[in-house]
Amino acid sequence: MREEILKAIQEIVGEEHASSAESIIHTHGKDQSDHERHLPDVVVWPENTEQVSQIVKYAAAHQVAITGWGAGSSLEGNSIPVKGGIVINFGRMNKILKVHEGDFQVTVQPGIFYKDMNKSLARHGLFFPPDPGANASIGGMVANNAAGTRTVKYGATRDNVLALEVVLPSGEVIRTGSRSIKQSAGYDLTHLIVGSEGTLGLVTEATLKLSPLPEHFSAVLATFETTEEAANAVYGVIGSGVGPAALELLDSEAIRFMNMRVTDLPEKPTLLMEFHGATAASINAELELVEEICEECGSVRFEAGAGRDERDRLWEGRHALGEILFSVYPESNYMITDVSVPISEFPVLAAYTNGLFDEMDIQGTLFGHAGDGNLHTTTFAPKDDAAKNADLHEFNSRVVQKAIELDGTCTGEHGVGIGKQKYMVYEHGEGAIETMKTVKKMFDPNNIFNPGKVISF
Numbered sequence: 523m524r525e526e527i528l529k530a531i532q533e534i535v536g537e538e539h540a541s542s543a544e545s546i547i548h549t550h551g552k553d554q555s556d557h558e559r560h561l562p563d564v565v566v567w568p569e570n571t572e573q574v575s576q577i578v579k580y581a582a583a584h585q586v587a588i589t590g591w592g593a594g595s596s597l598e599g600n601s602i603p604v605k606g607g608i609v610i611n612f613g614r615m616n617k618i619l620k621v622h623e624g625d626f627q628v629t630v631q632p633g634i635f636y637k638d639m640n641k642s643l644a645r646h647g648l649f650f651p652p653d654p655g656a657n658a659s660i661g662g663m664v665a666n667n668a669a670g671t672r673t674v675k676y677g678a679t680r681d682n683v684l685a686l687e688v689v690l691p692s693g694e695v696i697r698t699g700s701r702s703i704k705q706s707a708g709y710d711l712t713h714l715i716v717g718s719e720g721t722l723g724l725v726t727e728a729t730l731k732l733s734p735l736p737e738h739f740s741a742v743l744a745t746f747e748t749t750e751e752a753a754n755a756v757y758g759v760i761g762s763g764v765g766p767a768a769l770e771l772l773d774s775e776a777i778r779f780m781n782m783r784v785t786d787l788p789e790k791p792t793l794l795m796e797f798h799g800a801t802a803a804s805i806n807a808e809l810e811l812v813e814e815i816c817e818e819c820g821s822v823r824f825e826a827g828a829g830r831d832e833r834d835r836l837w838e839g840r841h842a843l844g845e846i847l848f849s850v851y852p853e854s855n856y857m858i859t860d861v862s863v864p865i866s867e868f869p870v871l872a873a874y875t876n877g878l879f880d881e882m883d884i885q886g887t888l889f890g891h892a893g894d895g896n897l898h899t900t901t902f903a904p905k906d907d908a909a910k911n912a913d914l915h916e917f918n919s920r921v922v923q924k925a926i927e928l929d930g931t932c933t934g935e936h937g938v939g940i941g942k943q944k945y946m947v948y949e950h951g952e953g954a955i956e957t958m959k960t961v962k963k964m965f966d967p968n969n970i971f972n973p974g975k976v977i978s979f
């Protein structure tokens with residue numbers, strides 16, 4: 523079967539652009555999560571939409587599973603081909619097709635990595651703000667509705683996608699949306715595809731909203747004695763109406779990990795913030811208010827106005843945190859939570875989660891894009907300690923349950939993938955899940971697009 527699929531796909535893209543070599547299928551069998559590896563039969567690198575459409579038509583005719591692949595940096599098993607079949611790696615479809623400079627927009631192919639895209643866009647004084655830290659592809663970010671440090675000001679990927687070209691599970695190619703920033707014409711297919719994790723359609727082109735690079739910015743560090751005080755300050759800052767461009771909470775463990783490789787900060791709970799403005803004066807006025815709020819919440823140190831180098835180093839440390847965490851305990855299993863709640867509930871969630879580390883004697887760290895109410899933990903257990911590994915799952919479930927009780931969600935940005943499916947009914951209710959299944963069956967009656975993800979049946 524593998525040989526047959528390979529031969530058929532090579533006829534579409536050319537022999538050198540599809541492979542079943544062991545090393546290739548191995549690297550496309552697992553993302554950055556701790557979910558089990560599943561090997562695809564064939565990996566293919568198409569060059570254009572027409573080839574994607576032909577590959578999908580072949581898969582539809584032969585009932586073969588198809589999973590899209592950007593950078594494989596997902597954290598919930600989203601890009602693992604659990605039913606084997608074909609993985610479409612969009613690495614060759616990585617071009618900027620047009621910069622619509624006057625409209626602050628860009629049209630790109632899905633395989634471009636957002637950091638490379640932003641480097642090119644900087645020449646136009648523009649950038650795409652969603653910033654997941656890992657060097658993800660635009661296709662993967664659209665499919666997972668990725669977000670990040672700047673979402674508190676600029677929104678998640680979903681808020682910054684205007685139009686898409688999509689290959690449906692039949693192989694038909696459709697266009698959704700338009701370049702108008704206001705759109706009210708019918709069902710919003712663009713934003714149905716965003717966040718659908720490649721289960722409804724494969725994105726072959728995306729038109730994205732951009733923002734002007736800020737004229738002035740200031741990075742701010744506020745240090746606290748307790749995580750609870752820092753979380754209260756998050757609500758204080760957002761509630762005051764000032765608009766940070768980033769507001770990250772890092773507990774003392776997270777700072778300790780960042781200090782191992784990049785920073786040299788006091789190992790205490792910290793808020794790392796950034797403010798963008800048209801003038802230095804407008805930023806300074808905001809900073810005075812933020813300092814007051816942090817002091818009222820118990821901050822013991824407040825530093826604003828870091829220069830560009832220092833600011834870049836702080837963000838380098840923040841973005842390196844994930845990689846550092848994965849590398850520090852190579853002999854351990856890890857679990858990542860990604861819950862999000864309304865901002866007024868963030869201090870409640872942070873206090874609950876922080877208490878749970880002690881109550882369950884769990885080793886790990888608490889951090890997150892706090893300004894969005896988004897909280898992450900990374901917890902560790904030795905691979906051979908079955909009881910402790912079970913505790914990590916219990917810890918994760920309890921944090922998710924608490925977030926949903928607080929009117930929040932089991933995943934703010936990583937998506938459902940494999941790992942979050944068990945919470946879907948609890949979060950959405952039976953009726954909504956049945957409706958999602960109906961949508962999936964309507965798009966993909968043969969269940970060939972990324973089967974086993976988001977909702978399984």
Ligand SMILES: Cc1cc2nc3c(=O)[nH]c(=O)nc-3n(C[C@H](O)[C@H](O)[C@H](O)COP(=O)(O)OP(=O)(O)OC[C@H]3O[C@@H](n4cnc5c(N)ncnc54)[C@H](O)[C@@H]3O)c2cc1C
Binds near residue numbers: 597612661665
């Ligand atoms: C250290 C680290 C930190 C991270 N921090 C964040 C963070 O702060 N915020 C955040 O949101 N995420 C974060 N992530 C997760 C990850 O980077 C994002 O989910 C990202 O969007 C995945 O993009 P990718 O290109 O790697 O996609 P992949 O993992 O390759 O694929 C993701 C999903 O998209 C599908 N897909 C890929 N291409 C297409 C396409 N063209 N059309 C349709 N479907 C497609 C795949 O099948 C899969 O379901 C982090 C990951 C790591 C490793």
